Amino acid sequence: MTVLSQHEREWWLERVDAALDGELAAVDHERFLELTEIDPLLADEWALALAMRQTLASEEAPACPARVHAGIEAHVRASLRGERRDRPARRVAPWRGLVAAALVMLVVVLTLQLAPNNPGPATTSTTGVANASVSRATQDVQWALAFVSHVGRDVVSDRNPEGGQ
Amino acid sequence: MQDQHQRIFALAWHILSDREEAADVTQTVFIRLWNHRFDIDLDRVDAWLVRVARNAAIDAWRRRRTRENVVSTNTEAVERLEGAHHEPTDAGAVSSEFRQRLREAVNTLSEPQRSIVILREIEGYQYDEIGDVLDLPLNTVKVYLHRARRKLREKLRVYSPEVA
Numbered sequence: 001m002t003v004l005s006q007h008e009r010e011w012w013l014e015r016v017d018a019a020l021d022g023e024l025a026a027v028d029h030e031r032f033l034e035l036t037e038i039d040p041l042l043a044d045e046w047a048l049a050l051a052m053r054q055t056l057a058s059e060e061a062p063a064c065p066a067r068v069h070a071g072i073e074a075h076v077r078a079s080l081r082g083e084r085r086d087r088p089a090r091r092v093a094p095w096r097g098l099v100a101a102a103l104v105m106l107v108v109v110l111t112l113q114l115a116p117n118n119p120g121p122a123t124t125s126t127t128g129v130a131n132a133s134v135s136r137a138t139q140d141v142q143w144a145l146a147f148v149s150h151v152g153r154d155v156v157s158d159r160n161p162e163g164g165q
Numbered sequence: 166m167q168d169q170h171q172r173i174f175a176l177a178w179h180i181l182s183d184r185e186e187a188a189d190v191t192q193t194v195f196i197r198l199w200n201h202r203f204d205i206d207l208d209r210v211d212a213w214l215v216r217v218a219r220n221a222a223i224d225a226w227r228r229r230r231t232r233e234n235v236v237s238t239n240t241e242a243v244e245r246l247e248g249a250h251h252e253p254t255d256a257g258a259v260s261s262e263f264r265q266r267l268r269e270a271v272n273t274l275s276e277p278q279r280s281i282v283i284l285r286e287i288e289g290y291q292y293d294e295i296g297d298v299l300d301l302p303l304n305t306v307k308v309y310l311h312r313a314r315r316k317l318r319e320k321l322r323v324y325s326p327e328v329a
Contacts, residue, residue, distance in 0.1 A: 017311050048318050055264050056271075056286035061175035065188045068170055072195045079199065 004039050012042055016049050170195065173218045179283045180222035182268070186229070190221045215298045219280050263321070270320040277301065278313035285310055 004012070012035055018024050019032050036043045173194055177187035194217050198205070205213055271282055277299050284290040284298065296306045 017314055020314075044322075045318065048321060049314065051263070052267060052314070052317055052321065053286060055267050056282070057289070059179065059287045061171075061178040061187075062184055064167070064171045064174035064191060065184065068174065068188050068192045068195075069167060071192045072170070072199070075196045076199055
């Protein structure tokens with residue numbers, strides 16, 4: 001049986017909490033438990049520490065009263081109702097209208113650009129009108145040239161009455 | 166969510182030893198949680214709840230002490246709790262007395278030692294979790310707990326350990 005010196009006892013008494021929390025090295029913990037078997041003061045301290053831990057760990061609180069859940073739930077419901085009431089009316093942002101208008105314009109332009117030239121009745125009619133115009137313009141040019149030619153001949157014959165050139 | 170209510174209520178009850186006050190604290194804490202739901206980091210909501218509950222319970226405890234103008238030993242609460250016990254045996258009576266003395270001793274601890282004892286020994290929190298809740302370094306938590314345990318043992322040394 002080993003008798004601890006005062007210094008040794010104090011050293012081990014300081015380590016009761018470490019032993020309680022399992023923070024001593026395995027060798028030290030084993031030595032500590034051995035010493036609690038032979039040193040009454042250390043044994044009392046260790047037993048008291050264990051008793052305190054066991055007693056505190058077995059403390060139980062009563063059940064939370066139902067009024068707590070009800071109170072919290074009522075507050076949450078009231079809060080949500082308040083948030084809905086205070087929320088401003090939903091409005092469409094002005095820029096959304098501009099974007100929509102731009103998109104419509106883009107679709108119209110692309111449709112016109114990419115649409116195939118479809119020969120139809122309207123196109124035939126337009127071509128016919130154009131051809132008639134061109135024909136009339138050509139005739140006008142011919143008449144104009146003939147008139148210029150005729151006038152030119154008259155002028156020449158007036159300058160040379162004998163018919164000489 | 167009701168588990169969380171019970172957990173916070175238990176912590177408040179262990180600090181206050183009063184069911185109605187603990188209920189008020191629990192309700193206040195969860196209403197504050199709702200009101201600050203957009204400001205709280207969801208990963209740390211547990212630590213937030215425990216910290217706010219502990220602070221609210223200590224505030225309530227101090228208000229009560231000021232009202233009573235005496236050091237509260239919570240004997241009424243202890244008596245209410247112990248009153249439910251049936252006729253105790255001798256060993257049971259001594260054990261009950263040890264428990265009562267221990268509660269009283271815990272209530273005489275100053276803060277944050279008292280909260281650390283409650284969180285560690287009753288609620289079973291790890292050191293790092295306690296440090297997180299109380300915003301204290303790990304070593305500081307250990308030192309406070311070590312001092313608190315020594316004080317408790319000094320107060321309870323007159324009782325034979327076997328009684329518990």
